Amino acid sequence: MTKIVELHHPLAKHHLAILRDQSTPPVLFRNQIRLLSMLLAVRATEDLSLTEFEIETPLTRMRVSKIAQRIAIIPILRAGLGLVEPILELIPDAEVWHLGMYRDEQTAKPIEYYCKLPKDNPAQVGFVLDPMLATGGSIRVAVAALKRWGVTDVRVLSVIAAPEGISALHQEHPDVSIYVGAVDQELNDQKFIVPGLGDAGDRIFNTRA
Numbered sequence: 057m058t059k060i061v062e063l064h065h066p067l068a069k070h071h072l073a074i075l076r077d078q079s080t081p082p083v084l085f086r087n088q089i090r091l092l093s094m095l096l097a098v099r100a101t102e103d104l105s106l107t108e109f110e111i112e113t114p115l116t117r118m119r120v121s122k123i124a125q126r127i128a129i130i131p132i133l134r135a136g137l138g139l140v141e142p143i144l145e146l147i148p149d150a151e152v153w154h155l156g157m158y159r160d161e162q163t164a165k166p167i168e169y170y171c172k173l174p175k176d177n178p179a180q181v182g183f184v185l186d187p188m189l190a191t192g193g194s195i196r197v198a199v200a201a202l203k204r205w206g207v208t209d210v211r212v213l214s215v216i217a218a219p220e221g222i223s224a225l226h227q228e229h230p231d232v233s234i235y236v237g238a239v240d241q242e243l244n245d246q247k248f249i250v251p252g253l254g255d256a257g258d259r260i261f262n263t264r265a
């Protein structure tokens with residue numbers, strides 16, 4: 057069953073406000089993406105499985121837990137790269153598999169230019185990372201690639217999303233869980249999220265024309 061989670065935490069709202077502001081410079085924009093990635097990751101990992109083992113504290117022995125599942129994170133280049141390091145800090149053993157895609161400016165359809173996903177031996181949980189879920193085209197292609205790899209538990213992490221993109225993703229992949237910082241109003245005629253935050257890739261990498 058699809059799970060669609062939007063962050064309503066006060067810290068998410070606070071950091072989204074700074075992220076959206078057009079006067080926020082790249083150095084701060086990257087930091088906001090980092091903070092929001094962590095908030096998203098905490099929600100998206102709440103039900104991961106644990107395995108127990110024993111350690112010695114300075115006082116006694118005790119049973120403790122660690123993540124049991126093999127986890128992959130899959131950033132969609134370019135903008136998804138902004139979410140990788142903060143999530144790796146939380147899940148240091150995660151594998152990182154890159155997918156390269158950009159949206160054609162005329163058609164708004166995703167063009168794939170790189171796929172590092174292997175053909176077999178899939179991870180148990182796959183997190184697709186992209187700060188923007190606009191039409192959902194790019195993420196739908198990424199989810200399909202993860203499923204071809206054999207991942208059965210696919211979760212999407214996006215900082216902002218348009219309702220149109222969420223429903224298209226949900227329709228095509230009803231089994232996928234979607235975690236977003238905020239669901240915005242709509243897509244405009246150029247298929248940009250409104251009110252949105254502009255182009256996340258350009259703002260992360262300081263390549264605004």
Ligand code: PRP
Nearest residue numbers: 134135158159189190191192193194257
């Ligand atoms: C943006 C964004 C998503 C995609 C979202 O990438 O980072 O990948 O568009 O749009 P969609 O939901 O309609 O597919 P962009 O094409 O700007 O490439 P970039 O990450 O290299 O900047």
